[in-house]
Amino acid sequence: MTSGQHLSAIKGAKVLMVGAGGIGCELLKTLALSGFQDIHIIDMDTIEVSNLNRQFLFRQSHVGQSKAKVARDAVLRFRPQISITPYHANVKDPDFNVDFFKQFSVVLNGLDNLDARRHVNRLCLAADVPLVESGTTGFLGQVTVHIKGQTECYECQPKPAPKTYPVCTITSTPSKFVHCIVWAKDLLFAKLFGDKNQDNDLNVRSNETASSSDHSEDVFERKKDEDIEQYAKRIYDHVFGHNIESALSNEETWKNRNKPRPIYVKDVLSDELFQQNGNADKMMESENLSSLSAMGYLGLKNPQDIWSLKENSRVFFAALKLFFSKRQKEIGNLSFDKDDHLAVEVVTAAANIRAASFGIPLHSLFEAKGIAGNIVHAVATTNAIIAGLIVIEAIKVLQNEAKNCRMTYCLEHPSRKMLLMPVEPFEPNKACYVCSETPLLLEVNTHRAKLRDVVEKIVTSKLGMNLPLITHGSSLLYEVGDDLDADMVANYAANLEKVLSELPYAITGGTTITVEDLQQELVCSINIKHREEFDEEKEPDGMVLHGWTQAPAVEKKDAAATNGASTSTTSKSAPNILEDDDELTILESGIETISSGKKRKLSDISTPEPLEEKRAKKVPEHVDDDGDVIVMLDDVTKENSL
Numbered sequence: 001m002t003s004g005q006h007l008s009a010i011k012g013a014k015v016l017m018v019g020a021g022g023i024g025c026e027l028l029k030t031l032a033l034s035g036f037q038d039i040h041i042i043d044m045d046t047i048e049v050s051n052l053n054r055q056f057l058f059r060q061s062h063v064g065q066s067k068a069k070v071a072r073d074a075v076l077r078f079r080p081q082i083s084i085t086p087y088h089a090n091v092k093d094p095d096f097n098v099d100f101f102k103q104f105s106v107v108l109n110g111l112d113n114l115d116a117r118r119h120v121n122r123l124c125l126a127a128d129v130p131l132v133e134s135g136t137t138g139f140l141g142q143v144t145v146h147i148k149g150q151t152e153c154y155e156c157q158p159k160p161a162p163k164t165y166p167v168c169t170i171t172s173t174p175s176k177f178v179h180c181i182v183w184a185k186d187l188l189f190a191k192l193f194g195d196k197n198q199d200n201d202l203n204v205r206s207n208e209t210a211s212s213s214d215h216s217e218d219v220f221e222r223k224k225d226e227d228i229e230q231y232a233k234r235i236y237d238h239v240f241g242h243n244i245e246s247a248l249s250n251e252e253t254w255k256n257r258n259k260p261r262p263i264y265v266k267d268v269l270s271d272e273l274f275q276q277n278g279n280a281d282k283m284m285e286s287e288n289l290s291s292l293s294a295m296g297y298l299g300l301k302n303p304q305d306i307w308s309l310k311e312n313s314r315v316f317f318a319a320l321k322l323f324f325s326k327r328q329k330e331i332g333n334l335s336f337d338k339d340d341h342l343a344v345e346v347v348t349a350a351a352n353i354r355a356a357s358f359g360i361p362l363h364s365l366f367e368a369k370g371i372a373g374n375i376v377h378a379v380a381t382t383n384a385i386i387a388g389l390i391v392i393e394a395i396k397v398l399q400n401e402a403k404n405c406r407m408t409y410c411l412e413h414p415s416r417k418m419l420l421m422p423v424e425p426f427e428p429n430k431a432c433y434v435c436s437e438t439p440l441l442l443e444v445n446t447h448r449a450k451l452r453d454v455v456e457k458i459v460t461s462k463l464g465m466n467l468p469l470i471t472h473g474s475s476l477l478y479e480v481g482d483d484l485d486a487d488m489v490a491n492y493a494a495n496l497e498k499v500l501s502e503l504p505y506a507i508t509g510g511t512t513i514t515v516e517d518l519q520q521e522l523v524c525s526i527n528i529k530h531r532e533e534f535d536e537e538k539e540p541d542g543m544v545l546h547g548w549t550q551a552p553a554v555e556k557k558d559a560a561a562t563n564g565a566s567t568s569t570t571s572k573s574a575p576n577i578l579e580d581d582d583e584l585t586i587l588e589s590g591i592e593t594i595s596s597g598k599k600r601k602l603s604d605i606s607t608p609e610p611l612e613e614k615r616a617k618k619v620p621e622h623v624d625d626d627g628d629v630i631v632m633l634d635d636v637t638k639e640n641s642l
């Protein structure tokens, strides 16, 4: 390919970028400098201060403005002649339909969540537009190419499940700091500041273990005549003292474990709950809610310090006082947000008090924030490398050189002196329900499960459908949309509450239903198999979907890249926790499926072996002479590199 052809492919291309964050900023700059002339950008976010360290197209003065628009303006300053069209919007908006996608030569993703990635994958398949997909996590990154009918689609391989912990580990037997964080964030914080009516396992435990009448009512309800201090003390004694004491009464649990020690306020603090040596008065008068800080209140300065049990207890009380006196309007509606400083303080302090109780080492606020926010230190260089690789692959796609495309994985440590590992794309998975027409199989108790269960547990959460429509034969059972008339809405609402076998067109064993998403133009057939019983623990949904697989989550050092980039960091000892939809997600290594330069085999995916062993076996001999750590791509990629 001559450079003339090369350039004309670039110049004639109309490119859609989705995401203008860490990867997106680098990508837009590289596209513009490479000669691309018609670029469209979708990003739903506005710029935050925490983006500025790596999203270099943005400045302090842009905070609060649309990322897509500011990115456009910044690049036009050095490439004024090109056309950049920004959309400050969610890519899932109905405006971005198949026809919208069809206008592009290639779509480039710089996203940070599975949901949006799956959605774009489906639209690219429906519009038959190639997709270059990417992700980074710290030093790790990956660029993959998806061309309908030629390579696997983004969903052909199972995606790692969010890491979940057994409930009893979190509620009763934590052994790691991360367990205490999950408890503080998902149970305690949710109980204190979230929707009171939502049951969570902290609630169950307090009821189960309640001995006195005092504990049979909702302990988290603040009593009428109770001041903030009394309330906070009561909560503290209940969750760190009483609950631990109750747990200790179950001798069996502690046979092979270290027993926790109950902690009561009186054991830790005398009368100086809110002992003031900080800016307490200023803090209480402050109108700026986002600057509220228990650390500021108490005069604690360094977020990297590890506080003592006493300091954590004081932070806990001060943070509760600030919440209940200054942010009472939000109470009942809050969910944990890593950018909410006061929330991070409550969670850090509570996790540390619990850790002290269980003999687990305490952590600083800085470390706790990293773990709670599923934050992995973002490395700007990784984003730049990945953006460069996206452009290299995009150019191959534009030149119709699909056979030369490579999936490229950016590693943390060189393996045989390679930091970038190219992998030949896999063929489409014939059993993929997204890009092939293979039906799925749903085992369900058709006399017990309601249509709502199928919609919520299968259609939306597992199949990722946005605007689903469910049909059985020629009859419509359920549909979501803005333009439905009132009768239909009422009819669908009634159907949702019916068990499958009692629907107007009964769903029973042997039935096939069709589930489609009008926006994604994705149609799936689901064969129904009736099954009476399900194992509550192993099959908590009460139904099992076959043909849809999710790789098990594995806690390990090398994690699949998802662009969970952020400004903060986890502690060195923390597991590789990635940000994905705010769930605590510890992902399995995407790199495990690599066999460099070769096609991957399904066995590579289904029978994991130690990563290092696998790398050692599969990495080809691309070694430079001078012994330096080098970036190594295959020949084709070198030829096309910019």
Ligand SMILES: Nc1ncnc2c1ncn2[C@@H]1O[C@H](COP(=O)(O)OP(=O)(O)OP(=O)(O)O)[C@@H](O)[C@H]1O
Pocket: 018, 019, 020, 021, 022, 023, 024, 042, 043, 044, 045, 050, 051, 067, 089, 090, 091, 092, 110, 111, 112, 113, 116, 563, 564, 565, 566, 567, 579
């Ligand atoms: N559904 C979506 N539609 C449009 N843009 C999206 C969607 N989902 C994510 N994005 C954008 O993708 C970008 C991902 O960038 P990045 O991973 O650097 O995250 P960030 O939000 O900028 O940083 P951080 O998560 O550290 O605060 C963000 O700018 C985000 O707005």
Ligand SMILES: [Zn+2]
Pocket: 152, 153, 154, 155, 156, 157, 428, 429, 432, 433, 434, 435, 436
């Ligand atoms: Zn597929």
